[in-house]
Amino acid sequence: MISVQNVFHEFRIGxxxxEHIVPVLHNISLEISEGEIVAVVGRSGSGKSTLLNxxxxxxxxxKGEIYIRGEHVSSFSESKWADxxxxxxxxIFQTFQLIPSMTAFENVELPLVLNGIEEKERKEMAQSVLKRVGLEQYGEHYPGELSGGQQQRVSIARALILNPPIILADEPTGSLDSENETELLTFIQELNRELGITFLIITHDQEVASIAHRKVVIKDGYLYEGRARHEVQG
Known part of the structure; x- marks a missing residue:
């Protein structure tokens, strides 16, 4: 489903x-199978967000190649990538990335608008996915009127609206309290089990990583499989 092959990355500063070259990722290779939940765990600055980007x-x-669903995506133009x-x-983002001037329903509907879906169909689809995340009664609420857990569920509904085979989650529980974190992690497992969605989760939190089928550790730009739990605390 996702294949990262011998990837290097660096930032040029100045x-x-x-220019001063700062190496960030070193010879990263990672294979993620269809239907897997994989957690990439590491401290802040370890390179995990760069890998997600x-x-x-x-x-x-x-350097290196990235394939997703058999497509050589690292060769894509920006317009082809957008499509x-x-x-x-x-x-799914830590900060939800909802548009504050749009209702929950409108935030969820937006990808359908961008995709040219006819109004009647997109409203039915948006209502259905809001129901799927338990927020069918909150469609007319603005993000500022919702709790953090509810906002994250709206962002999940938006992520689900076009039935993607893959969801990339960047510190998805970072803005949630422990109760909402537990609910979100349970929901991710349900989506994986019931819909077969592949998840790649970037996190520093061992509790989040514990739901994954497989955990890899990124440290100082190097990727390690199956390292002991105590080695990635922090």
């Missing part, structure tokens, strides 16, 4: 001609 196409790797993301990837 003015042209006087490369897999989602917001950055291009300095691919719309039809293949859903996103």
């Amino acid at each position: 003015k042209k001609g006087k 490369l897999i989602s196409g917001y950055m291009k790797p300095a 691919f993301r719309l039809h293949n990837l859903g996103f």
